[in-house]
Amino acid sequence: MEGNSHYSTKMKMSPTIRDMEASDLDKIADYWLLSSPEHLQGMGVDLAKLPDRASLIQGLNNQINLPDHQKQSLAFIAEINGQASGHCNVNQIQLGKQAHMHLHIWDHHHRMKGMGSKMVSLALPHFFRRLNLQEIFCEPFAENPGPNKTLLRLGFQFQKTYLTVPGSLNFEQLVNQYSIQRHQVLDD
Numbered sequence: 340m341e342g343n344s345h346y347s348t349k350m351k352m353s354p355t356i357r358d359m360e361a362s363d364l365d366k367i368a369d370y371w372l373l374s375s376p377e378h379l380q381g382m383g384v385d386l387a388k389l390p391d392r393a394s395l396i397q398g399l400n401n402q403i404n405l406p407d408h409q410k411q412s413l414a415f416i417a418e419i420n421g422q423a424s425g426h427c428n429v430n431q432i433q434l435g436k437q438a439h440m441h442l443h444i445w446d447h448h449h450r451m452k453g454m455g456s457k458m459v460s461l462a463l464p465h466f467f468r469r470l471n472l473q474e475i476f477c478e479p480f481a482e483n484p485g486p487n488k489t490l491l492r493l494g495f496q497f498q499k500t501y502l503t504v505p506g507s508l509n510f511e512q513l514v515n516q517y518s519i520q521r522h523q524v525l526d527d
Contacts, residue, residue: 451485
C-alpha cells in the first residue's frame with residue numbers, strides 16, 4: 340500500500356485520502372506559515388517555534404520516500420472534491436505498538452463540517468495496518484473544542500488531562516489524551 344495509493348469512500352462530498360507526495364509540501368508549508376496567528380494559537384502552537392519554509396519542506400520531503408518502518412511520520416493528504424485540503428499524520432511511532440495522531444484541515448471553509456471526522460475514519464485503518472499499530476493516541480489542546488468532540492464521536496476513549504509540551508511546535512498547555520485500540524477499528 341505504499342506509494343501513490345488513493346483511499347476513498349463512496350459518500351458524496353466526502354474526502355478521500357492518499358499518501359503525501361512532494362507536490363503537497365508547499366501546501367503544507369503554506370498551512371503552517373500562512374495560517375492566522377489566532378488559528379495556530381488555538382491549536383496550541385507557539386508561533387516562535389515555527390520553522391522557516393525551507394526547513395519545514397526539507398523535513399517533510401525526507402519522510403516521503405522512506406519505507407514505512409523507517410518513517411518518523413506517516414502522513415495522508417485529504418482531498419475534498421479533488422483538491423488537497425488537509426493532512427492526517429502519525430508521529431512518535433513505535434512500530435508494532437503505538438503512535439500519536441494529528442489532523443489539520445487547511446481551508447477554513449471545510450472546518451466544523453464533519454470533514455475532520457471523515458478524514459480520521461479513512462486514515463485510521465491505514466495507520467494501524469501499515470505500521471502494525473495496536474493503539475493510537477491523540478492529544479489535542481484541551482481548549483480546542485473541535486478535535487476533542489471529534490475524537491469522542493469516533494470512538495476514542497478519554498484517558499486523562501495533563502500539562503505538557505505536546506510537540507516541537509507547541510507551548511506548554513493542558514492536553515486531553517485520547518486513545519483508540521486496533522480492535523476498535525479493524526476486524527483482523
